[in-house]
Amino acid sequence: MLDDAAYLSRRAEEFRAQVARRLDGSLTEEEFRPLRLMNGLYLQLHAYMLRVALPYGTLTPARLRALADIAERWDKGYGHFTTRQNIQFNWPRLIDVPDMLDRLAEVGLHAIQTSGNTIRNVTADPFAGAGAGEVADPRPVAELIRLWSTDHPEFQFLPRKFKIAVTGNAEDRAITAANDLGIRITERDGRRGYTVLAGGGLGRTPVVGQVLADFLPEADLLPYLEAVLGAYNLAGRRDNKYKARIKITLAEQGVEAFRAEVERRFAALRPAFRGADRAVLAELRVRFASPALRNAPTDSYDAARKADPVFRAWADTNLRAHRAPGHSIAIISLKPVGGVPGDATSAQMRAVANLAERYGYGDIRAGLDQNLILPHVHLSDLPALHAGLRAAGLATANAGLVTDIVSCPGMDYCSLATARAIPVAQEIARALDGIAREAGALSIRISGCINACGHHHLGDIGILGLEKGGVESYQVTLGGRPGTDMAIGTRAGPGFAADEIVPAIARLAGAYLALRRDPGEAFSATIARTGPAPFIDALYQETAHAL
């Protein structure tokens, strides 16, 4: 197995020498840029940005403390959790980055392959090992893929970046259909295998992934992945970066032709995989075994619910069903109303690490919605956990509500952005906070450019920030959803100016409350029943009057 600590330490040392040569003028920026990107170091609008992978979203208290240390010592005391289970530090100095990588290496974390045309951080269901109805924990498979894909010599210069997600639950929280390759662990006739989706993605050409293999036997996973990547590596376009993702390869070739090439390659590759991959997977399953969940009375939880309305409100919104009786999954919202979605301070990271140790079996997850999760908490520990979160400013009771807005950094940080996203999220959250509980589950996702890091296509309400005529303009999409039956939202009409977008979204939310049959009817169900017309009318109501 890959010796992470030694390998990461060597990589950090190598990068330290590269930074020194850049600073003393031995390397030009043109020479240095690919080297820094291989180590996850971008140059953004205001500063360098270091993107650190949190493989399949799994964190330990030691890892979260290391991230807190890094934020405090070499950044501005906070980190930004992304929509792909990464954390970004927005203000490092170049000379400090090797030290940051060393600190990461101490806890087995790194920033390798968080940039460039490589296989990126493998993402997974953040409720892995805990979610009710799970077929299998996806993390051993995700870790196997991480080990296989890290520094894989054949796949360091792919036509374009390549994202892989894994879920082991019928409820697809890993958004597998929005990835270049999505892997769904399934069981048929008592056998375990994988449904493999390919060609999903958002960005300028949003596509729902197509089934490449309906049921791949468990033993065939790595040779099959190698066949897919090999076929894409050769067929993917290198003449136009906007047409280089596998979704375009599939659109141009057709899924049948691509599948045939994959199967041809697979047949040739399969004999070379003689079982070492399966032996590693078996080891990993042991490593990711469930913690010994305890049995204890839950009366204190019931009593706290009755006695404390603040706790009850948090429990009603931020807890999710656990597979084991007496336990719950606790979502720690990083979306304080008016705050920056996904940001956590060093103090907050340390608080979560401490609380996870005390009440969460030492297990922490980063979601794809920019929140943190404690996947295993005994019900009797929830009142104390809630008190600890309140003390850290982390007890916002809004998981899944309209104020739990997903937002990319937008033009506040990102050099690719065409408009701001964070201030729009902040203002919408403030404007809709009063109706958040009444509205129930209603998702808003905001991207500050067409690259769609805020997954705007997947929101009940999606907002895309663009530049139009030298000013910010915001397009609205309706009816998107992540999950097993992922759908891409439809553009509602012309864009809104920066000072028009918040009232427009408020009208849309108001229309939903007025149009839904009852509080149990989700936004997607209402829009499916009524069609988009009444929502579009509400959205453009003020504009129409102005005309």
Added chain:
Amino acid sequence: MAKAFHPGFVSANDLATGRVIYRTAEGRWVQAPEQAEFITDAGAAAARLSAAEAEGHIAVGPYLAPARPGLRGPEPAHFRETFRASGPSAPARVSWGADHA
């Protein structure tokens, strides 16, 4: 057709810190946009960019950013440049930690 020329100043990111910097008429790199040289013709812009590109040990990715005359000197003429000059518009969490720069 040649792209229309817009007046501007030369901006880049500082190699060591990544921070936004501007080039003055004397060829110094500063953080205040109003101290930048305001460039109003294409010939001067090409010459200044060429000089800036030779200063890769200080400045990364120099380019001519759109600017206009202001009361205290040139100021950004596009909202992207305004944000580059002023920093994030949503610094809620930034204030929780010390700025080491």
